[in-house]
Amino acid sequence: MFARLARAILGTSNERSLKRYRARVPAINALEPAIAALPDEALRGKTEEFRARLAQGETLDDLLEEAFAVVREASKRTLGLRHFDVQLIGGMVLHEGKIAEMKTGEGKTLVATLPVYLNALSGKGVHVVTVNDYLARRDAEWMGRIYRFLGLSVGVIVHGLTDEQRRDAYACDVTYGTNNEFGFDYLRDNMKYRLDEMVQRDFNYAIVDEVDSILIDEARTPLIISGPTDDTSELYRKVDAVVRELVKDKDTYEKDEKFRTVSLTELGSERVEGMLRDAGLLTEGDLYDIHNVTLVHHVQQSLRAHTLFHRDVEYIVRQDKIIIIDEFTGRMMEGRRYSDGLHQALEAKEGVTVQPENQTLASITFQNYFRLYPKLAGMTGTAATEADEFAEIYKLDVVEIPTNLPVAREDQDDEVYRTAREKYDAVVALIEECRGRGQPVLVGTTSIEKSELISGVLRKKGIPHNVLNARYHEQEAEIIAQAGRPGAVTIATNMAGRGTDIQLGGNAEMLARHDAGGAAEGPEYEAALARHRAEVEEAKRKVIAAGGLFVIGTERHESRRIDNQLRGRSGRQGDPGASRFFLSLEDDLMRIFGSDRMGGMLQKLGLKEGEAIVHPWINKALEKAQKKVEARNFDTRKNLLKYDDVMNDQRREVYAQRKAFMQAEEVSETVAEMRRETVEDMVERAIPENAYPEQWDVEGLQRRVRDVLGLDLPVADWAREEGIDETQVRERLLEATERAYAAKVANIGPDLMRMVEKSLLLQVFDQVWKEHLLALDHLRQGIGLRAYGQRDPLNEYKREAFALFNNMLGELRERVTGLLMRVELRPEAPPPMPEPVRVLDMRHPDPAMAGAELEPAMANGGDGSAWAPAPAQPRVAEAVDPADPSTWHRTPRNAACPCGSGRKYKHCHGRVA
Incomplete structure (x- = not known):
């Protein structure tokens, strides 16, 4: 009661936020006449002026009104589109790092240009994340006209680019790309061996289009890079x-x-x-x-x-x-x-x-990837239903932006039939009715199978139609663009993230481009555009008179948000429209999650063949069923994140340390510290604290020294000396190890040895990290069984993952030390840094199956082959015996002679008689 009273007096939090944003709109509008009077060059010069003001200490917020006014004017001159006031509000929401919920057709793509331009002024780069390559390319080209007009560079990251192309795209002021490509580039960068091979810059600001699809639906499974087993x-x-x-x-x-x-x-x-x-x-x-x-x-x-x-x-x-x-x-x-x-x-x-099958080499969840951005924003038509999850997982607030014109769509109650056959009969009858009055119809289905089932029925009835599903995704944009033609019938699987609005009467630009052979400019295109505009305007009047686009849902989806996305395709920009969902008791959602009493209730009502029950109570029952599924999926995502957070802490530490190794000119101090810790660990294992000499594992220590360090030392003799203790044994081992290593450095050469140290350190680091990920995979798969022992699986996972991480670091120290103590390299042919080997898959597991048992999407290299660098094996030669020339192999002529004379090989044993 008090909450209702407070809302009545103070308004909702959303209304209070909108009031604050609206207060800044008049200031932007007041600048319009002055900005519109500027010639093109002066308008373009505003970008450098803004950057100079930022350098002098002004903030992005200080520049917001002017920058938005400049973008609005640039859009008018390049695209012929002027931002509405509500779009300015959406831009402010995105600039503040929040989610803007805007209905379908309200121009989210154009809205993004406002905060993208403003934040790109800092020169740190802005990422705009889309759900597929088509949208990334389209938006980079379409909205890129505004940015390029204002002097900003625009790049696009899509499937099939080379590393050099990716690096250039990331260096741009504005970079468009898909969520998968951004995530895989991050993982791949952390598998590179040189800083100049990395493609991404430091993270700054990202806007995620269709944010609910990417951060909610696809977040149930991680991105994975894996190699064959x-x-x-x-x-x-x-x-x-x-x-x-x-x-x-x-x-x-x-x-x-x-x-x-x-x-x-x-x-x-x-x-x-x-x-x-x-x-x-x-x-x-x-x-x-x-x-x-x-x-x-x-x-x-x-x-x-x-x-x-x-x-x-x-x-x-x-x-x-x-x-x-x-x-x-x-x-x-x-x-x-x-x-x-x-x-x-x-x-x-x-x-x-x-x-x-494949083994995981690197992975990250979308939750943890997008939380790497200091500033993150998103936009979609359906976010309010998941506002709690956005706030809890991403710390993102959702602001509902009002439509530019009131929504005129009529959302009708669901019709529930006893059988699927009766339901489809009713759907076809409604399609025929709509076509009879020239009303376009969009039929939404949940699978390819069902879309083709309806298509078959319509073919038998002689009803012309288009089918949009995974089999025909290539024609997706063209089919959707013309789905608003009078009497058009379009059957489509889920409409999430299609990125192309259904315009009543059709899309004149797409028709003109088709006539002009794909060109989007030129005299032929302009002539076709003028012709089709008149045709489309006449068609639009007919469609509006017929009631606008009618959306028919043939089944409820597990998530009501997906249903709302389908429904939202009708009624854009104040257009008339209608929507209705048809269901049957044989539908998966009704059969699996619906109330068991519903079937009995319909039978008691005495429903006859072909009759349906229509009532708001049915809608509420379905909404409850959908909420059950959504709650389960939210739990799945939260559970995944809890486990991934444990790995994420380790991943951040490993990637940061790895980058530090690459940035360092040399790693000799790190390697020396590893040698010391390896020796100390050997002594600690063999000589426990406060142990008597007869309790020492002298033989084990001597064996470890020989196996790991390659030194044959009289450790057993040392142990028999009177009064010797653990400290003295350690010091003698350290001294002998350092002496042997110094001799090796002198033999190979300090400069070459520094290269070898860095190369081997990175290679071994990658190898032990890969093995650690495999160990974590195995641990994760079986950890749930701990619950049977009354132990919390998550706490058990944290504890054991920490122990495994410490073991990994110990293994790293020992392997690096052992390899460097034994390695023999040819001075004139130092081992090159490993080159990428195209053997690995980049994967994003199917969210539909959400869980550790699922795998993922291959991201390919520029030549179409799966890409990731594979650590090369260090070039380790067999031991060289100075007294046995057969062990010298092919000694370079300018190298020191293996016999130990100190002369070059060509002047000693390699001398030609």
Whole structure:
């Protein structure tokens, strides 16, 4: 009651924020006449003027009104578009590092130009993050006209660029790109061996378009760079043959669609064990014996592939590959793969080539990647429903921006039918009704399978239509641009992040470009544009008279936000429109998450064939079901983040230390410290504190000194000396180690040795980090079982991950010390820094399956091959015996003679008679 009273008197927090932003709009508008009077050169000169004022101590906030006015004028001159007042408000929200929720068609792409220009004045770079390569290219070209007109440079990061092209793009004032490309570049940079090979600059400011899709939907799984492991493709095929027979009997497994899990029943375990024996796969023991754990894993993943995953729903088969379909956008995820053998199981199921499994080499979640930016903002049409998550995870506030014109769309109540057939009959009837009056229709579906099912029905009825799904994503922009033509029927999977508005009457620019052979300028384009504008205006009047765009949802999505994105395609910029969702009791959401009583209730109501129930209560029941799913998904994302935060602390430390090594001219002090700590660790293990000499592990210490340091020292003799203690043993070992290393440095040469030290240190660092990630993967997969022992899995993970990290550092010290103590290099051919080897995958796991068991999207190098640097093996020669010339190998003629004479080889044993 008090809260309602306070809101009535003071307004909501959103209204108070909007009031503050609105107060600055008149100042921007007041500058318009003076700015409009400036010639082009003077307007462009404002950029340098702003930069000079920043250098003199003014802040970006001080420049906001003038900068926004300049961008508005530049937009009018280059694009013919003038920012509305509400768009200015949206720009202020983004500049303050918040999320601007703006309805579809309100011009979010144009809004971003205001804060992007303002923040780019600092010269530190601004990143604009989009959901696909098409939008990144389009926006960089379209909005780039404004930035280039004002003297700013614009770059774009898309799939297939070389490192040099990426470096140039990141050096620009404004850089457009996809979330995957930005994230993978960060991971790849931290696998480079030279600073000049890194492509990204320090993070400054980012605006994320479709922020809910990227930071919510795709944040349930991390980005992963992985490398191949042993090939077990034949085993997947053999297990698939067994499971294919097994699943014919539904009594052999239990499936839970709500939690997407499947397990063998007791009958199933018995049958599969016998079938595996017959196939020669189970040779000893029972199926669940410890040495058969890999076989159990393969059976489980194959069972999931056959029972939980369906062709043309979760994936499609194309060109001998399994390609995952993004459940949020309906697009194909080229190169994305499920992890932990699931993708291989699907490949075996569909009879395509089974690719090798991969091991994680580097990974990061979108949560932790985007939290690297000191200033982050976002924009979308649907963020308010996830405001709590944005605040908790990203510390981002959501501000709802009012529309420029009131929304005139009529959102009708859902219609619920008993069967899917009745539902589709009703959908087709409504489509025919709309076409009869010239009203365009957009039909939204949740999968390729269902979009093609409706397409088949419409074909039989002779109704012309377009289909937009993963099979036809190439024509996506063209199909959507013309979906507002009179009587047009468009069937589309999820509309999230399409990036192209549906304009009533059609899109004159797209039609003109088509007539001009793809050109967006020139006399042919201008003539076509003038012709089509008149045609489109006439068509728009017809569509408005018919009621605007009608959006038909054929099923509710798990997330109401996705439904709202579909609904929001109608009613842009005050246009009329309508929306209605059709459901049946056979829909997945209704069947899995809906109330069990709903079916009984409809039967009691005596619904006849083809009749539907329509009531606001139904809407509320569905909303509750969707909230259950959204809450579960939020928990999944939070849980993922808690575990990744543990690794993130370690990742930051490793990447910072690695960069420091690259920046240092030499690492001799670091290497010397590692030698000292390695020796001290050896002594500490062999000679415990307060131990008597007879308790010392002298033999073990002598063996370790020989194996690690390559020194044959009389440690046993030292231990027999009267009065010797641990300190003296340590000092003698340190002295002998330093003496041997100094001799090696003198032999190889100080300058060359400094290069060798740095190269080996980075290579070994990468190797132990890779092994550490694998250990963390294994720890993460089994840590949940600790809950059965009444222990918190997260606390257990933190404790053991910290211990593993300390072990990794110890292993790093020992390996670097051992290699440098033993390495023999040819002075005239120093080992080059490792070059990138194209063997690795860049992956982002499928969010639909959210969990540690999932893998991810390949990001390729400039030549189309999967890219990542692979540490080369250090060039270690066999031991050289001065008395045995056969061990000298091919000694360079100008090198010191291995015999120890001190002369050059060509003047000693290599002298030509």
